[in-house]
Amino acid sequence: MPSENKQPPLALKDQPERIRELTRERDALVTENEALRNALAAANLALREGEEHLRLIFESATEYAIFTLGLDGLVTAWNPGAKRFLGYETEDILGHSADVIFMPEDRAADVPEIEMSRAANEGCAADERWHVRQDGSRFWAAGMMMPLLDSGGELRGFLKILRDRTEQRREEERRRLLLRELDHRVKNTLATVQSVAAQSLRYAPNPAAFRKAFDARLLALARAHDMLARGGWEGAPLREVIERTLEPYATDGEAGRVSADGPPVLLAPNAAVTLNLALHELATNAAKYGSLSARGGRVDVTWTLGRRFNDDVPAVEIHWRERGGPPVRPPERRGFGSRLLERALPYESGGEVRLDFAPQGVECRIRLPLPPPPEKEGAP
Structure with a gap:
């Protein structure tokens, strides 16, 4: 149905x-x-x-080292900039720990792990420190590590970006060194001015003589500082120190009164200041009582490279020699110039001085230790 x-x-x-x-x-x-x-x-x-x-x-940002890490700290991506700065080929670094770019002391202090932890917890971690390349050389890097999150907010790895800032770092270090040096120089200058004032007052027979001598010595001190400032406070050429000191006497109308001859030598800042004052005193004495006080008199300054008298330290020997002036007699008492040469110059520079008041003209031999050569650029 x-x-x-x-x-x-x-x-x-x-x-x-x-x-x-x-x-x-x-x-x-x-x-x-x-x-x-x-x-x-x-x-x-x-x-x-x-x-x-x-x-x-990723591929074009060659001015930056960009790479990614897994949660285990192994490299998962490596851009050409990373290869350029760090030296590792992509196939050589993928799957290996990024710890190899850190300095040994940073690895010992667990800096790579701390950096990843900070990036995961705080959203980023700054990285400004020395790093090491594959060839063992080092460079100053400035960069950042950031977490890589998926669409659900889960941590999947890390992104790191670095830039080589070695030159900027060295320039900053040089500026800090110059500031410290300048602070030291200013204090030394104030002490020098105080000493020059006290000694000038001690040996001046009257206020007018004091003012004249003190003003001249301050000008000599300013001249030394001007030379150092133009050289970045790294020193002053010996030839310039001598020629600037003798310049007023080389242009007083009588040609050939002064001469300076010797190889290129760079004086340390302290030595340049003190030697400049010492040469000023020698030149002033020569103009008042020595060879530059007489027509036809002359001063010859020569220098050679050698060693200090009492050891094997490299030094420059400067020979001040006066001729053609009135007969010289040893002073009855040592004045400011003699004390500066025989006491202050050796104390300030570690040099040695022999001052001879020979009848035919004053002679002075000065040996100054030379500063060590500067470090090569790029050295750690």
């Missing part, structure tokens, strides 16, 4: 309409599928373009 719920078959007259409805539904599905395919293709293209854009950034 047939079931009462069985639906009667469609009438023939209704079938064309149903077919048209199914056709419309099929066409809508086809259109929708085509739109989805187009959207998917567009999304894939955008993803590829985005990945390509990121790859171009």
Whole structure:
């Protein structure tokens, strides 16, 4: 017996309409599928373009070392800038610990682990310290480590960016050194001025003589500081110190009264200041009582490289020689100039002085130790 719920078959007259409805539904599905395919293709293209854009950034940023690390600290990506600064080829460093770029003392102090922990907990970790290249040389890096998070906020690794700032670091160190040196020089200068004032007052017969001598010595001191300032306070050429001191006497109308001859020598700052004052005293004495006080008199200053009298330390020997002046007699008492030469100059520079009041003209031999050669650029 047939079931009462069985639906009667469609009438023939209704079938064309149903077919048209199914056709419309099929066409809508086809259109929708085509739109989805187009959207998917567009999304894939955008993803590829985005990945390509990121790859171009990653590969083109050669002024920066950019690399990524896994949670275990192993390198997962390495850009050309990293190869340029650190020396490792990509295939040699991938899968290896990034600890190799840290200095041994930093590795011993667990700096790489601390840096990753700080980046994970605080969102970034600054990195400004010395790093080591594959060849063992070192450079000062300034950079940052940041966490790599997935769409759910889960930590997947780390991104590190470094830049070589070695030259800037060395320049900063040089500025700090110069500031410390300048502070030291200013204090020394004040002490020198105080000493010159006291000694000038001690040996001056009256206030007018004191003022004249003190002013001249201050000018000599200023001349030495001017030479040092132009040389960045790294020293002063011996020839310039001598020629600047004797310049007023070389241009007083009589040619050939002074001469200076010797090899290139750079004096240490302290030695340059004290020697300049000492030569000023010798020149002043020569103009008052010695060879420069007489017509036809002259001063010859020569210097050679050698050693100090009492050891094997490299030194420059300076020979001051006066000729053509009145007969010389040893002074009855030592004045400011003699005390400066025989006491202050050896004390300040570690040099040695021999002063001779020979009848035919004053002679003075000075040996000054030479400063050590500067360190080579780029040395640790």
